[in-house]
Amino acid sequence: MGNMISKYLKNIDIKKCITTILVLFVILNTFMVYQNKICRLNEVPVYSGEETSLTNLSSNYDMEFNTSFKTIKGVKLYLNSNSDDETKVNVSLLDENKNVLAVKDVLVSKENTSEPVNVMFDSNVALAGEKNYIAIKSDSTDVAIEEVDHHAKFTLITSELNNFQKLFKLIGILFVVMLIVIYLFKNLIFNSKYISIVFVGTIFITGLTYSLLIPIGNAPDEASHMNTAYYYSNEILHIDNRNGIQMRQCDTEIFKNNGVSYSEMTTYISRFTEKCGDTKMVQTDRQPLNVKRYAFTYIPQALGISIGRILHLNTILTFYLAKLFNLISYSLLVLLAFKITNKNHLLLYFVASLPMTLQQAGSISYDSMTFGLSLCVTAIIFELFEGNVISKKKTVLYVVLCVLLLLCKQCAYIAVALLPLMLMLVNWLKTKYVFDKDRILNLVLKVIPIVILIYFMTCLVLGRKFNTSSPLYFALNPMQLLKKVDLSLDKWGVYYFRTLFTGGFGTDELQASQFMNMFYFAFFVYLIFAGRKSELKTLFQRICIWCVCLITTYGLLYVFQNQTPLEWGYIWGIQGRYFAPVLVLFMYSLSEKGSFDQNEKMSLINLNMFLNTCMLFELFFLRTML
Numbered sequence: 001m002g003n004m005i006s007k008y009l010k011n012i013d014i015k016k017c018i019t020t021i022l023v024l025f026v027i028l029n030t031f032m033v034y035q036n037k038i039c040r041l042n043e044v045p046v047y048s049g050e051e052t053s054l055t056n057l058s059s060n061y062d063m064e065f066n067t068s069f070k071t072i073k074g075v076k077l078y079l080n081s082n083s084d085d086e087t088k089v090n091v092s093l094l095d096e097n098k099n100v101l102a103v104k105d106v107l108v109s110k111e112n113t114s115e116p117v118n119v120m121f122d123s124n125v126a127l128a129g130e131k132n133y134i135a136i137k138s139d140s141t142d143v144a145i146e147e148v149d150h151h152a153k154f155t156l157i158t159s160e161l162n163n164f165q166k167l168f169k170l171i172g173i174l175f176v177v178m179l180i181v182i183y184l185f186k187n188l189i190f191n192s193k194y195i196s197i198v199f200v201g202t203i204f205i206t207g208l209t210y211s212l213l214i215p216i217g218n219a220p221d222e223a224s225h226m227n228t229a230y231y232y233s234n235e236i237l238h239i240d241n242r243n244g245i246q247m248r249q250c251d252t253e254i255f256k257n258n259g260v261s262y263s264e265m266t267t268y269i270s271r272f273t274e275k276c277g278d279t280k281m282v283q284t285d286r287q288p289l290n291v292k293r294y295a296f297t298y299i300p301q302a303l304g305i306s307i308g309r310i311l312h313l314n315t316i317l318t319f320y321l322a323k324l325f326n327l328i329s330y331s332l333l334v335l336l337a338f339k340i341t342n343k344n345h346l347l348l349y350f351v352a353s354l355p356m357t358l359q360q361a362g363s364i365s366y367d368s369m370t371f372g373l374s375l376c377v378t379a380i381i382f383e384l385f386e387g388n389v390i391s392k393k394k395t396v397l398y399v400v401l402c403v404l405l406l407l408c409k410q411c412a413y414i415a416v417a418l419l420p421l422m423l424m425l426v427n428w429l430k431t432k433y434v435f436d437k438d439r440i441l442n443l444v445l446k447v448i449p450i451v452i453l454i455y456f457m458t459c460l461v462l463g464r465k466f467n468t469s470s471p472l473y474f475a476l477n478p479m480q481l482l483k484k485v486d487l488s489l490d491k492w493g494v495y496y497f498r499t500l501f502t503g504g505f506g507t508d509e510l511q512a513s514q515f516m517n518m519f520y521f522a523f524f525v526y527l528i529f530a531g532r533k534s535e536l537k538t539l540f541q542r543i544c545i546w547c548v549c550l551i552t553t554y555g556l557l558y559v560f561q562n563q564t565p566l567e568w569g570y571i572w573g574i575q576g577r578y579f580a581p582v583l584v585l586f587m588y589s590l591s592e593k594g595s596f597d598q599n600e601k602m603s604l605i606n607l608n609m610f611l612n613t614c615m616l617f618e619l620f621f622l623r624t625m626l
Contacts, residue, residue, distance in 0.1 A: 041073055042162050045155045049148040054080055057089065057138035057145055061152070066130045069158050074104075074120035075134065076155040078146040081113045087140040091119045094133040101125050101132075108143060116155070124159065163269040164213075171209055175613045178205070183606060190602050196338035199345070199605075203353050204331040206612050210355070211323045211362030213616075215268040216316065217255025219363030220575070224289055226255070226364050229301035229322050231288035236306045245286045250277030251315050252284060268316070276314045294407040297366035300325040319364065326368040330361035333372025340379040346601060347584045348375060350527060350608060354520075355512070355615045356503035356577050366409065367577070373405040374581030377416055381585065384423035385541055389431055395424065405581075412559070413581050415551035419544055468566065471558055484561065487570040497521060500576025500583070502615060516618060519611060527604070528587050531595045537588075545589040549582050 046065050055061065057079075072093075081087060086107040093102045102125040108117055134154070136145060146153040161169065182189060182202075189198055217223050227245060234241050291298070304325035308318030334352045338345060351357065352375055360367035380398050384390075390398065398420055406417035429435075463476040474481040489496075494517075501520040502512035556578050557571060564572040579586075596604065 041157050041159055042165075043076060043155050043157055044069075044162070047148050047151040047153050048155070049153070052078070052146040052148055052153060054144040055147050055152075056141060057136055057143045058141040060135060060137050061145065062094075062133050062135040063152050064131065064133050065151075067127070067132065067156060068130060069127060069156065069160050071124045071126050071160060072121075072156050072158045073124055074118060074157040076116045076118050076157060077136070078153045079108055079113045079117050080144045080146065081108050081110050081140075081142055083140060083142040084110050087138060087143055089117075089143060090135075090137045092135040093121070093125055094135060095128045096131040096133070098133060101127070113143075118157070120157070167269055168213065171213075172617060175209075175616060178202075179606075179609060179613055182609065186602050186606065190598065190605070196335060196345075199338060199349050200331050200335040202609060202612075203334055203349075203358070204327065206353060206616070207327045207330070207358040207362040208324075209616060210358050211320075211327055213619075214359065214363070215255075216319045216323070216364070219359060219365060220577075222364050223255060225298075225301070225366065226319060226322075227286045228288040228291060229298050229305055229364055230286075232295060232298045232302035233305040233309065236302055237309070239281070241288075244284050245288065246281050247284055247286075248277075248279045248309065248315075249282050250279065251318065252282065253315065271314070271316045272320075274314050274316070276312050279309075279312060291366065294366065294409070296404065297369040297408060300329040300368070301364050322364050323362055326364065327362040330368040330372045333369075333376055337372075337375040337379040340376060341383040343379075343382040343385075344584070344588060346596065346604060347527060347587050348379065349605065350523070351375070351580060351584050351587075353608060353612055354501055354580070355612065356499060356501060357580055359503050360577060370405070370408040370413070371580060373401060373408060374413060374416060375584070376401045377405050377420060378581075378584045380420045381423065382588075384420055384427060387427055387430065389427055390424070398424070410559075412555055412578070413552060414555075415548040416581055416585070419548050423544075469562055474554065474558060474561070481557070484569070484571050485557070488574070491570050492574070496574065496576040498576065500579060503577065512615060512618060516611075516615060523607065523611065524587070528590050529592065531591070537591075542589050545585045549586050549589070552582050553579070 044067075046067065075091065075093075077091070079089065086109045089106050089108050091104050091106065092100055094100055102121040104119050104121050106117060106119050134152070136152070189195065217226065230247060230251070231241055231245050234246060239246050301322035304321035304323070305318055308321045313321070334348075337348055337352075352371075357371055361371060362368075380401065402417045402420050406414050459476050459478065466473045466476055474484075498512070498517050501524070502517055556574060560571050560573045564570070
């Protein structure tokens with residue numbers, strides 16, 4: 001199957017293919033954005049809250065409000081009608097001198113006031129200043145308006161750009177300029193000895209953008225990681241944590257997790273410039289995650305928070321420094337991976353720059369260190385596959401990186417971490433002894449049937465004696481494992497791919513389209529099966545990688561099986577990003593060729609950068625600017 005696909009892809013003109021992909025992507029993605037009506041006017045609450053009271057509109061109701069907007073398109077009112085019949089409500093917008101700027105009549109009834117009522121003026125209304133008035137009157141005593149602290153609860157609707165949109169407009173322009181510069185000077189850049197730094201530079205810039213545009217607390221489980229990072233910041237600053245995490249009073253706010261609106265994003269951006277609040281240390285009941293074995297993964301975040309506290313920065317800037325330091329550490333680890341090996345840079349770059357990977361790298365999370373170390377260890381594996389004995393200095397470096405990865409995330413990637421150590425031992429043994437490959441192969445072929453027979457006999461005899469909480473349960477009950485996997489893929493298959501490539505960005509409001517996921521998946525498949533020529537991958541190398549992937553997958557399935565009620569039938573909680581540390585190895589093992597000439601590499605890297613830029617434009621630009 002793989003040979004047939006490779007043969008078909010060999011005849012494809014890569015430049016024409018990429019040009020076609022880019023044109024189709026722009027057309028289809030733009031159509032998707034408008035078809036799903038993602039582009040909306042901005043809604044900015046003037047007065048809002050949960051505790052409301054009702055005021056009757058039988059007499060003239062007018063209220064002063066302030067806004068920095070120059071024009072507005074309409075208002076959203078929170079009305080309440082007790083009548084099933086439609087009643088006319090007159091809404092007027094006035095300037096500070098009580099001159100009428102716009103008037104609109106709307107019909108309301110008990111049925112349509114269950115939701116906020118949109119009052120859209122006939123055209124954009126130009127405001128003369130910040131101080132304005134809204135006047136509301138009804139012909140019936142059955143209509144009332146909700147009030148918050150004696151102010152009408154209402155929202156302004158405007159086509160003006162908010163702070164978040166203005167920021168992204170600048171970022172969008174910079175990304176377009178960066179793409180143009182890279183394209184115009186591609187021959188100079190890709191032939192430079194600093195190409196690895198250029199790669200990492202684009203990864204850092206893209207990750208920095210995600211880090212800035214995704215509000216603090218909205219990456220997966222980021223709220224828990226923030227508490228843990230603060231705990232280790234206290235350790236650095238020698239502050240007592242025994243009775244709970246001590247925090248600055250201004251840092252004790254609870255950031256909203258997994259859900260954010262564009263109005264909240266606007267507020268979030270404006271908070272970067274606010275003054276630092278109360279810095280008095282207070283005792284909290286918050287506790288860190290139990291990560292003592294891999295506490296080093298929080299060092300970058302803890303350093304960022306510590307510096308923010310020492311400089312008396314506000315809460316947003318303090319936590320943002322934690323995200324920034326995490327991204328810097330990830331970028332340095334990616335650079336180290338490129339320096340370790342000259343092999344398969346295209347695969348390493350693809351996985352290192354995936355939107356989901358960069359979201360985690362630029363968040364407050366230990367995933368940044370885990371992903372970076374896994375890329376380094378993968379580069380070590382490629383280097384050791386060459387069969388050369390490495391120097392003592394490199395051996396020490398490689399062992400340290402492997403041990404650090406082994407400790408990460410409750411030893412979830414132990415198989416990846418141990419493979420280089422095994423390869424180092426094998427390469428050393430080759431220098432001491434001469435092995436008869438044919439004899440070893442014949443021995444393995446004889447042993448495999450015996451091992452399979454023993455395995456099935458063990459499953460029949462001992463399988464039922466283990467419950468689901470045992471690590472051996474799935475190993476000795478393979479049919480149960482297959483059923484669970486089948487049901488999980490049937491229910492969550494698309495979700496797994498989405499959270500591997502484009503992610504969910506902490507909130508359903510910021511999901512990439514299916515078109516974007518399809519293009520990333522197509523690019524993923526192309527990198528596996530395309531190419532002109534390649535070094536021969538041995539059966540030993542493939543078996544090593546497949547064993548690593550299977551062990552890692554098995555471990556993840558076991559962990560999440562224990563967190564899922566048995567009656568559900570499927571395994572809940574797994575995300576595609578958990579497989580990112582083995583993705584490069586998986587792609588390499590399936591690739592029959594996978595080697596590209598210089599021009600093809602430049603085209604594919606440009607395509608990768610283009611997809612990343614399109615991802616940013618789709619998530620933020622198209623959804624907020626149009």
